[in-house]
Amino acid sequence: MFLLIVLAALATLALVTWTGAVLAERAHPAQGEMVEVEGATLHVVELGPRGATPIVMLHGASSNLEVMRPLAERLAQDHRVILVDRPGHGWSTRASFSDSTPEPQARMISQALDKLGIGSAVVVAHSWSGALALRLALDHPERVAGLVMLAPVAYPWPGGVSQYNYAVTAPVIGPLLAHTVMLPLGLLLAESGSRSVFAPQPMPESFIKDSATRLLLRPREFVANAWDLVTLRAAMAEQAPRYADIAVPVTIIAGDVDKTVSTHIHSQPLARTAQNARLIVLNGVGHMIQYAAPDLVVSEIEAMVRGLAPTSAAAAAN
Numbered sequence: 001m002f003l004l005i006v007l008a009a010l011a012t013l014a015l016v017t018w019t020g021a022v023l024a025e026r027a028h029p030a031q032g033e034m035v036e037v038e039g040a041t042l043h044v045v046e047l048g049p050r051g052a053t054p055i056v057m058l059h060g061a062s063s064n065l066e067v068m069r070p071l072a073e074r075l076a077q078d079h080r081v082i083l084v085d086r087p088g089h090g091w092s093t094r095a096s097f098s099d100s101t102p103e104p105q106a107r108m109i110s111q112a113l114d115k116l117g118i119g120s121a122v123v124v125a126h127s128w129s130g131a132l133a134l135r136l137a138l139d140h141p142e143r144v145a146g147l148v149m150l151a152p153v154a155y156p157w158p159g160g161v162s163q164y165n166y167a168v169t170a171p172v173i174g175p176l177l178a179h180t181v182m183l184p185l186g187l188l189l190a191e192s193g194s195r196s197v198f199a200p201q202p203m204p205e206s207f208i209k210d211s212a213t214r215l216l217l218r219p220r221e222f223v224a225n226a227w228d229l230v231t232l233r234a235a236m237a238e239q240a241p242r243y244a245d246i247a248v249p250v251t252i253i254a255g256d257v258d259k260t261v262s263t264h265i266h267s268q269p270l271a272r273t274a275q276n277a278r279l280i281v282l283n284g285v286g287h288m289i290q291y292a293a294p295d296l297v298v299s300e301i302e303a304m305v306r307g308l309a310p311t312s313a314a315a316a317a318n
Contacts, residue, residue: 002177003201005141006176010176010180012094013180013181013184013246014180014189016183016184017179017184017219019182020023020183020187020214021183021217021218023027023193024212024215024217024218025210025215027050027214028066028212028214028215030090030091030115031044031045032044032045032083033045033046033096034044034091035112035115035116036109036115036216037108037111037112037115038107038203039094039095039096039099039104039108040087040088040093040094040095040099040108041092041093042084042085042087042092042108042109042112042219043065043084043085043090043091043092044047044082044083044084044085044112045065045069045072045082045083045084046080046081046082046083046116047072047073047075047076047080048075048076048077048078048080048081048127049078049079049080049085050080051078051079051080051247051305051308052120053079053120053121053145053305053308053309054079054080054081054082054118054122055072055075055079055080055082055121055122055123055124055301056080056082056084056109056118056121056122056123056124057071057072057081057083057084057123057124057125058086058109058123058124058125058126058132058133058169059084059085059086059089059126059127059129060125060126060127060128060129060130061127061128061225061229062207062213062216062225063089063213063257064085064086064089064090064091064173064211064212064216065083065084065085065089066073066210066211066212067089067126067196067211067290067291068083068124068126069083070210070290070291070294071124071290071294071297074127074298075295075298075302076119077237077300078301078315079287080123080303081119082113082118084112086105086109086129086132087099087104087108087213087224088100088220088221088224088227088229089213089216089225089229090126090215090220092219092291093220094224096145096222097144097223097227098227098232099231099232100224100227100228100232101184101228101232101235101241102131102134102135102147102232102235103135103139103235103239104130104137105132105135106132106135106139106140107139107140107145109132109136109277110136110139110140110143112190113205117141118143118250119142120143120144120145121143121144121145121229122140122145122146122147122148122301122304122308123136123137123143123144123146123147123148123306124148124150124153125147125148125149125150125151126150126151126289126290127150127151127152127153127204127260127261127287128153128228128229129152129194129230130149130150130151130152130153130154130261130266131152131153131154131232131236131239133147133149133152134147134152134154134239134243134246134270134282135239136217136247137244137246138239138243138245141248144248145149145248145306145308146248146249146250146304146307147248147249147250147251148222148251148292148300148304149248149250149251149253149254149267149270149302150169150253150254150286150289151253151254151258151260151261151263151266151267151288151289152252152254152261152266152267152270153232153236153261153266154240154243154266154270155236155240155265155269156233156234156236156240157233157236157262157265157266157304159167159231160233161229161230161232162229163263164177164182164226165225165229165230166226166230168182168222168223169223169226169227169230174223174226175177175219175223178219178222178299179219179224179265182217182219182222183217183218183219183222186214186216186217186222187214187217188231190213190214190217191203191208192299194207194208194213196259197260197286197287197288198286198287198288198291198292199259199286200284200286201285201286201288201291201315204210204259204291210299238259243270243273243274244273244274244275246275247275247276248276248279249275249276249304249307249308249309250270250271250276250277250278251277251278251280251304252267252270252271252277252279252280252301253280253282253289253293253296253297253300254266254267254277254279254280254282254285254289255281255282255284255285255286255287255289255292256281256282256283256284256285257284257286258285258286258287259286259287260286260287261287263281265272266282270291270317280296280300282296
């Protein structure tokens with residue numbers, strides 16, 4: 001009898017999860033182009049006029065390209081902006097959960113940019129994608145004219161990540177959790193969790209809806225996000241010794257009270273290591289830099305584009 005009750009409860013939760021995933025996808029359909037690359041199909045949204053130096057924007061963990069859209073729409077008044085759902089996130093897919101580290105994701109994004117006819121761009125990266133942008137600069141330098149890093153992950157850190165990520169990536173139990181309890185539980189915790197990431201700044205009241213956060217709770221994306229998180233620290237230990245090889249200009253903007261990605265562990269050492277790096281630390285600011293200081297971020301991105309313009313023009317003339 002007890003087993004039947006458990007099975008009935010799991011079946012009910014699975015139905016709730018399936019229904020929630022369908023409703024989330026209907027509420028937040030794909031907005032851009034699907035680009036086929038090796039091991040993935042990437043969802044890409046292009047905004048703004050064609051220009052000499054395009055801007056590529058990469059979102060962090062537990063999110064999708066919509067979290068970068070407010071910044072992108074401001075920049076798109078004068079610049080070509082490319083928003084990318086990372087492999088396995090938003091409307092992008094990936095063939096294997098093992099493609100969870102910056103190395104394969106950088107390869108996929110480089111291939112997508114090539115198919116879009118983009119040779120070199122200013123790459124703007126938030127949080128988890130700080131590691132991805134750095135890997136893109138290391139392995140595919142022809143794609144990167146400069147980096148603007150917002151609260152970036154760059155180095156291994158003490159400890160790990162939230163325990164539920166390890167559970168979701170475990171054999172058997174992980175898929176079971178993802179297809180039953182994670183969506184209902186996530187719906188209950190989405191707002192409080194998002195507010196904690198914004199702290200001490202307030203979260204915009206429409207953020208959950210505008211950023212399509214509920215897409216994360218779909219089973220395949222929830223598991224992909226968990227794999228990204230549990231494999232990242234080891235990936236940072238592998239790539240961090242190479243940062244001195246990065247010669248392009250790097251602007252790092254971080255908050256001094258960021259509780260999600262420590263400025264002391266990540267941004268400050270990166271600024272000391274990369275050849276042409278500049279660090280801006282904002283007093284009293286947390287993790288969501290693009291929302292806390294949008295004017296500054298736009299100004300720094302545009303300054304980098306202007307600084308690269310003569311080089312880009314000369315390259316075009318040749």
